[in-house]
Amino acid sequence: MECFHGKPAACSTTARGTFWFCGETPSCEFFCHDEDCYLFTRAMEACQNSGSNHPICPTHQRLAKLRVVKDKMKENYGRPFFTCSDRHDPCNFWQWGDIYESPRPRCKHGMVCTVRKVKKEGPTQNRLFYCCPQIDSCGFFEWKEIEPRVAKTGFVLFSDPLEYRYKNEDTEKHSLVLTLMLRKRMKNSLRNMNNCNKTK
Numbered sequence: 001m002e003c004f005h006g007k008p009a010a011c012s013t014t015a016r017g018t019f020w021f022c023g024e025t026p027s028c029e030f031f032c033h034d035e036d037c038y039l040f041t042r043a044m045e046a047c048q049n050s051g052s053n054h055p056i057c058p059t060h061q062r063l064a065k066l067r068v069v070k071d072k073m074k075e076n077y078g079r080p081f082f083t084c085s086d087r088h089d090p091c092n093f094w095q096w097g098d099i100y101e102s103p104r105p106r107c108k109h110g111m112v113c114t115v116r117k118v119k120k121e122g123p124t125q126n127r128l129f130y131c132c133p134q135i136d137s138c139g140f141f142e143w144k145e146i147e148p149r150v151a152k153t154g155f156v157l158f159s160d161p162l163e164y165r166y167k168n169e170d171t172e173k174h175s176l177v178l179t180l181m182l183r184k185r186m187k188n189s190l191r192n193m194n195n196c197n198k199t200k
């Protein structure tokens with residue numbers, strides 16, 4: 001198990017089980033239970049493939065903590081996300097880890113901005129913008145551009161659907177989708193072949 005530093009994570013066993021965590025200073029806030037190593041390895045890969053930087057929570061100005069959706073019943077099972085890493089008074093920072101997010105700008109205080117949504121009715125309603133994270137705002141304001149979504153990792157997309165390949169053993173749901181796709185594709189090519197034979 002490696003942390004965000006690309007260094008072997010430290011390991012510790014307590015009454016609650018075995019844990020892996022970042023052993024570097026300053027910490028990259030990596031922390032996972034031994035049982036979740038597989039999920040976290042995949043999640044880290046997804047984060048790295050997204051091309052985003054490790055997010056920093058605006059309130060505490062510290063590296064956010066990687067988490068994974070662990071509820072198998074959820075559509076987003078296995079997806080990485082980041083939350084505030086402060087143990088005593090965490091803020092409500094939240095961000096997906098597998099989607100490209102350009103680094104947030106810094107306000108006039110030099111702090112990482114917060115993202116807010118326009119609530120007022122009008123043409124800009126629901127648009128996202130960056131602003132100063134401090135209660136005593138410096139007045140910084142910048143619109144957030146809509147960014148492209150990076151495909152979720154687990155499989156790599158090729159131009160030829162027959163070459164859809166899975167980088168990792170994926171959930172049954174994904175392999176089912178693949179099987180169905182291949183089956184459809186084969187049916188179509190068989191049909192085309194039959195049509196060709198007929199025309200001959």
Ligand SMILES: [Zn+2]
Pocket residue numbers: 003004005006022023024027028029030
């Ligand atoms: Zn680390």
Ligand SMILES: [Zn+2]
Pocket residue numbers: 057058059060061084085086090091092093
């Ligand atoms: Zn925070």
Ligand SMILES: [Zn+2]
Pocket residue numbers: 107108109110111132133134137138139140
């Ligand atoms: Zn500011």
